[in-house]
Amino acid sequence: MASLEKYLNTTEKCKSLFESEIRRLKTPVCRVFLKGGKITPVDFKVSGLSVKSKNAAKVKEKFPHLVTANGDKILMAVAKKSKDKIKNKRVAVLFSGGPAAGGHNVVAGVFDMLGEDNTLLGVKSGPKGLIKGDLFEVKSEDIKRIKNTGGFDYLGSDRTKIKTPEQFEAVKKTCRDNKLDAIVVIGGDDSNTNAAFLAEYLSEHIKEDGSGVQVIGVPKTIDGDLQIGKHLPISFGFDTATKIYAEMVGNILQDTPSSKKYWHFIKLMGRAASHVALEVALQTKPAITLISEEIAKKNMSLEDIIEDISKVVIARAKKGKNYGVVVVPEGVIEFIPEMTKMLQELNKTVAENESELENKCLAEKRDILSSVMGAENMKLFSSLPEYIQEMMLFDRDAHGNLQVSQIPTERLLIDMVKHHIKKAAPEVKFATLNHFFGYEGRCGVPSLFDAAYTYNLGLAVGAILLSGKTGYIASFTDLEKGGKILAVPLTALLNVEIRHGKEELVIEKALVELDSPAFKYFAKNRERWAEEDLFNSPGPRQLWGPASKQMPVTVALNQGYSGLEINIG
Ligand code: FBP
Numbered sequence: 001m002a003s004l005e006k007y008l009n010t011t012e013k014c015k016s017l018f019e020s021e022i023r024r025l026k027t028p029v030c031r032v033f034l035k036g037g038k039i040t041p042v043d044f045k046v047s048g049l050s051v052k053s054k055n056a057a058k059v060k061e062k063f064p065h066l067v068t069a070n071g072d073k074i075l076m077a078v079a080k081k082s083k084d085k086i087k088n089k090r091v092a093v094l095f096s097g098g099p100a101a102g103g104h105n106v107v108a109g110v111f112d113m114l115g116e117d118n119t120l121l122g123v124k125s126g127p128k129g130l131i132k133g134d135l136f137e138v139k140s141e142d143i144k145r146i147k148n149t150g151g152f153d154y155l156g157s158d159r160t161k162i163k164t165p166e167q168f169e170a171v172k173k174t175c176r177d178n179k180l181d182a183i184v185v186i187g188g189d190d191s192n193t194n195a196a197f198l199a200e201y202l203s204e205h206i207k208e209d210g211s212g213v214q215v216i217g218v219p220k221t222i223d224g225d226l227q228i229g230k231h232l233p234i235s236f237g238f239d240t241a242t243k244i245y246a247e248m249v250g251n252i253l254q255d256t257p258s259s260k261k262y263w264h265f266i267k268l269m270g271r272a273a274s275h276v277a278l279e280v281a282l283q284t285k286p287a288i289t290l291i292s293e294e295i296a297k298k299n300m301s302l303e304d305i306i307e308d309i310s311k312v313v314i315a316r317a318k319k320g321k322n323y324g325v326v327v328v329p330e331g332v333i334e335f336i337p338e339m340t341k342m343l344q345e346l347n348k349t350v351a352e353n354e355s356e357l358e359n360k361c362l363a364e365k366r367d368i369l370s371s372v373m374g375a376e377n378m379k380l381f382s383s384l385p386e387y388i389q390e391m392m393l394f395d396r397d398a399h400g401n402l403q404v405s406q407i408p409t410e411r412l413l414i415d416m417v418k419h420h421i422k423k424a425a426p427e428v429k430f431a432t433l434n435h436f437f438g439y440e441g442r443c444g445v446p447s448l449f450d451a452a453y454t455y456n457l458g459l460a461v462g463a464i465l466l467s468g469k470t471g472y473i474a475s476f477t478d479l480e481k482g483g484k485i486l487a488v489p490l491t492a493l494l495n496v497e498i499r500h501g502k503e504e505l506v507i508e509k510a511l512v513e514l515d516s517p518a519f520k521y522f523a524k525n526r527e528r529w530a531e532e533d534l535f536n537s538p539g540p541r542q543l544w545g546p547a548s549k550q551m552p553v554t555v556a557l558n559q560g561y562s563g564l565e566i567n568i569g
Contacts, residue, residue: 014149018445019149019445022148022149022445022543023144023145023147023148023149025148025448025451025543025544027105027148027448027451027452027455027456028452028566028568028569029455029456029459029568029569030077030456030459030476030482030483030484030485030568030569031482031483031569032077032078032079032483032484032485033077033113033456033459033463033485034569035079039112039113039115039459040080041080041086041113041462041463041466041467042077042078042079042080042463042467042485043077043078043079043080043081043467044075044076044077044078044463044464044467044469044487045075045076045078046073046074046075046076047073047074047075047076047486049073049074049076049231049486050071050072050073050074050492051072051074051228051231051488051489051492051493052072052492053072053491053492053493053494053495054495054496055494055495055496055505056072058496058505059491059492059494059505062200062505063196063200063471063491063494064200065200065203065204066196066199066200066203066470066471066489066490066491067491069203069470069471070469070471070472070489070491070492071489071492072489072492073489074231074486074487074488074489075469075472075486075487076484076485076486076487077460077463077484077485077486077487085117086117086118086466087117087118088117088118088119089114089118089119089181089182089465089466090118090119090121090178090179090180090181090182091110091114091118091119091120091121091180091181091182091183091184091462091465092120092121092122092123092130092135092174092178092180092182092183092184093106093107093110093120093121093122093123093138093155093183093184093186094122094123094126094127094129094130094155094157094183094184094185094186095126095152095155095156095157095186095187095220096126096127096157096158096159096185096186096187096188096191096194096220097126097157097159097187097188097190097191097220097221098157098159098188098221098222098442099151099152099157099237099442099443100152100220100221100222100235100236100237100238100240100241100442101150101151101222101236101237101240101241101442101443101444101445101446101447101450102220102236102237102240102446102450102451102453102454103151103152103154103155103186103220103236103237103454104146104147104148104149104150104151104152104154104454105147105148105446105450105451105454105455105458106184106186106218106220106236106454106455106457106458106461107120107122107138107143107146107154107155107458108143108146108147108455108458109454109455109456109457109458109459109460109461109462110184110458110459110461110462110465111138111140111143111458111462112143112458112459112462113458113459113461113462113463113466114462114465114466118466119137120137120138121135121136121137121138121178121180122135122136122137122138122142122154122155123135123155124136124155124156125155125156125157125158126155126156126157126158126159126160127158127160127161127162127191127194128158128160129155129156129158130162130171130174130183131160131162131167131170131171131174132170132174133170133173133174133177133178135174135178142154148445148446148451149445150240150443150444150445150446151442151443152443153443159397161190161194162194162197162198168198168201171198171201171202172201172202172206175202175206175207175213176206176207179207180213181207181213181214181465182213182214182215182216182465182470183195183198183202183213183214183215183216184215184216184217184218184461184465185198185215185216185217185218186217186218186220187217187218187220187221188219188220188221188223188225188226188235189221189225189226189506189507189508189509190401190506190507191217191220192217192219192226192473192490192493192507193494193505193506193507195215195216195217195473195490196215196217196471196490196491196493196494196507198215199214199215199216199470199471199490200471200491202214202215202470203470203471212470213470214465214468214469214470215470215471216461216464216465216469216470216471216472216473216474217472217473217474217490218236218457218458218461218473218474219232219234219235219236219457219473219474219475220235220236220237221235221237221238222235222237222238222240222241222242222269222270222276222441222442223235223238223269223270223271223272223273223275223276224238224242224270224273224275224276224279224510224552224554225270225271225272225273225275225509225510225511226507226509226510227510228475228488228493228510230477230559231475231477231486231488232473232475232477232486232488233476233477233479233555233558233559234453234552234555236446236450236453236454236457237442237446237450238275238276238279238450238552239447239449239450239453239551239552239555240441240444240445240446240447240449240450240541241269241276241441241442241444242276242279242280242283242441242552243283243447243538243541244437244440244441244444244541245268245269245276245280245437245440245441246279246280246283246284246538247537247538247539247540247541248437248440249266249280249283249284249286249325249327249437250283250284250535250536250537250538250539251537252264252266252325252435253284253285253286253325253535253537254535254537256323256324256325256533257321257323257533259323260321260322260323261322261323261431262323262431262432262433263313263322263323263324263325263326263430263431263432263433264324264325264326264432264433264434264435265326265328265410265411265413265414265432265433265434265435266325266326266327266328266410266434266435266436266437267328267329267330267408267409267410267434267435267436267437267438268280268327268328268329268330268437268438269330269405269436269437269438269439269441269442270329270330270331271330271331271401271404271405272292272331272334272404272509272511273292273293273329273331273509273510273511273512274290274291274292274293274329274331274332274511274512275510275512275554276329276330277289277290277291277292277327277328277329278291278512278518278519278522278554279518279552279553279554280327281327281522281526282518282521282522282553282554282557283536283538283553284535284536284537284538285525285529285534285535285536286324286325286326286327286529286535287312287316287324287325287326287529287530288309288312288324288325288326288327288526288530289326289327289522289526290305290326290327290328290329290332291329291512291519291522292329292331292332292334292335292512293335293511293512293513293514294512294514294519295332295335295336296335296336296337296340297514299337300336300337301336301337301338302336302338302339302416305336305413306413306416306417306420307420309326309413309417310417310420310421310424310425312324312530313417313421313428313430314421314424314425314428315530315531316530316531317425317428317429317430319531321533322428322429322430322431325535326410326413328409328410328413330404330405330409330438331404332409333404333407333409333412334402334404338380339380341377342377342380342381343392343402345373345374345377346369346373346377346381346392346393347396347402349369349372349373350393350396351396351500352372353368353369353372356368357393362386362389362390362393365393366381366382366389369381370382384412385411385412385415387408387411388407388408388409388412391403391406391407391408392407394406405436405438408434408436410434410435410436411434414432414434417430418430418432444541445543447541447543447548448542448543448548448549448566449549449550449551449552449566451543452566452568453476453479456476456483456485456568457474457475457476459485460474460475460476460485460486460487461474463485464487469487471489471490471491472487472488472489472490473487473488473490473493474486474487475487475488477559479551479555479559479561479566479567479568480551480556480559480561480562480563480565480566480567481567482567482568482569483567483568483569490507493507493508494506494507495507495508516554516557516558517557517558517560518553518554518557518558521557549564549565549566550564550565550566551564551565551566
C-alpha cells in the first residue's frame with residue numbers, strides 16, 4: 001500500500017504512465033534533415049511552385065522589402081552543399097491564438113535544428129509577451145519534458161494583435177534588448193498575417209549593424225482553415241482535435257441505437273470553416289452534418305435548415321428510429337446568408353456605438369440598435385431567442401471575430417426543430433440532448449500525425465532561419481511519399497478583406513470547397529447515412545500500432561493520396 005501511494009505521488013505534474021511513455025515516443029523525421037542519422041540544416045532552392053495574391057499591387061505597396069526579396073516563389077528544402085556552420089543566432093519563439101496539439105514539438109524541432117551553437121528563447125504569453133519583452137532561455141531539460149505533450153502551457157499564448165505604432169516600437173525594443181536575430185510565430189491565419197507585417201517592419205535597421213530580424217510563421221489551428229491546396233495540406237492540431245471529437249461522436253453514435261431515446265445535437269469547434277465537422281463526419285458517418293459553406297452557397301435560410309433536419313427526423317421516426325446525431329459546425333450562424341447580412345450590420349453598429357451599449361441590459365441595447373439598424377435585420381435579430389441575442393452582442397476578439405464558440409447554435413436548432421415538428425408531425429417523439437465539443441480537443445496529447453508533423457515543421461523553421469530567410473511560413477507536404485519541406489512566402493497569401501468596416505490585407509481563411517474530393521465523397525454518401533445506421537466508431541487515437549499512422553481523411557482525399565497512412569522519413 002505504502003509503495004503504491006509512493007508511486008501514485010510520482011505521477012503528479014504530468015507524469016502518468018502514459019505521459020512518461022509518450023515522451024519517449026520517436027517521431028519520424030523527413031529524410032532531407034538527416035545526414036548519417038543526425039539532424040542537419042538544409043538549403044532552400046526555388047521549387048518551381050508559386051502562389052499569387054489577388055491584390056499583388058497593394059501587397060507590393062505595403063511590403064516593399066518582402067515582395068522584392070521573396071516574390072511569389074515557393075522554396076523547397078534540399079540537402080546542404082556547404083559545411084559552414086551558423087553560430088550565435090538568438091531566436092525567439094511564441095504561440096499565438098487558441099492552443100493546438102503539437103505546439104511543443106514545433107519548439108522542440110526549432111531547438112534541435114538550431115543546435116548547441118545557437119540560442120532559443122521562449123516568449124511567455126504570446127504576442128503580449130513579445131511586446132512586454134517577457135522572454136526566457138529554452139533548455140534541453142525543458143525539451144525533454146515537453147516533447148510529445150499537448151497544449152501550449154510551456155509558453156502560454158494570447159490573442160493580442162500587434163497593430164499600433166507603439167506596439168511595433170515595443171517589439172523592436174524587445175528585439176534589441178534580447179539581441180534577437182529572429183522571431184518564430186506559431187499561429188493561425190490572423191497570427192501569420194501579423195507575422196508578415198512584423199517581418200516587413202523588422203526587415204532592416206534593427207540590429208547594430210543595420211540588418212533586420214527574421215520572422216517565420218508556422219501554420220497552427222485546430223480549425224484547419226490555414227491550408228493552401230497542395231502547398232500546405234493542413235494546419236497542425238486539426239488531426240488531434242478531430243480524432244478526439246470523432247471518438248466522442250462515435251461513442252454517442254454507438255449509444256443511440258442502444259438507448260433509442262435521443263437526438264443528439266453536437267456543435268464542434270472550428271470558428272468559421274466546417275473542416276472539423278466534415279472530417280468528423282467522414283470518420284463517423286452520422287445521420288446529419290451541416291456544412292456552413294454549402295448553406296451559404298445554396299443561400300439557405302434558417303427555416304430551410306430546420307425543414308431539412310425535420311424531414312430526416314420524421315423519416316427516421318417512420319422506421320422506428322427516434323434517435324440520431326446532428327453535427328453542427330461552430331460557425332454555421334455566420335454562414336446563413338440572412339444572418340451574415342444581419343451580423344455584418346450588427347458588427348458595424350456595435351463597433352460604432354461601443355460606449356452607448358456599454359453596461360446596458362439587453363432590452364436597452366435592443367432599443368439603441370433598433371434606432372440605427374435597418375428594419376429587416378433588426379426584425380431577424382429580435383426574432384432570435386434572447387440567449388442568442390446576448391451572445392451576439394459579446395465583445396469581438398482583437399482581430400474583430402465574433403466569439404462563435406459562445407453562441408449555443410445547437411440549442412437554437414433544437415428549439416426551432418422542436419417547434420417545427422410539433423406542427424408538421426405532432427406524433428413524432430423528439431427527445432434531444434445538446435453538446436459542444438471544443439476545448440476537449442485543443443490540448444490533448446498530439447496524435448502521431450501531429451507529433452511528427454509539428455516536429456518536422458519545427459526543424460523546417462530552424463533550417464529556414466539558419467539559411468537567413470525571412471517572411472515565410474513553413475510547410476510539410478507529400479505526407480504519403482516520405483515528405484517534402486517547403487517555405488511559402490507570407491506576402492503571397494495576403495488578400496484584401498473588410499475588417500472592422502475597413503479594407504485590410506489578411507491571409508484568407510481556407511473554407512471547405514464544395515468541389516473538393518472530401519466534400520464530394522461526403523455529399524455522395526450522406527443520404528444513406530441519414531436513412532440507415534451506417535455509423536462507425538473510430539475509437540481513441542492511437543500512438544502505437546496500425547491505427548496510429550492514420551492521417552485526416554479530408555487531407556488524404558483532398559491531396560489525392562491513395563491511402564490514409566502517413567509515410568514520413
Ligand atoms: P485559433 O484560430 O486561434 O487557432 O483558435 C481557434 C479556436 O479553437 C476556434 O475554433 C474557436 O472559435 C476559438 O479558438 C475559441 O477560442 P477562445 O475561447 O479563445 O475564444
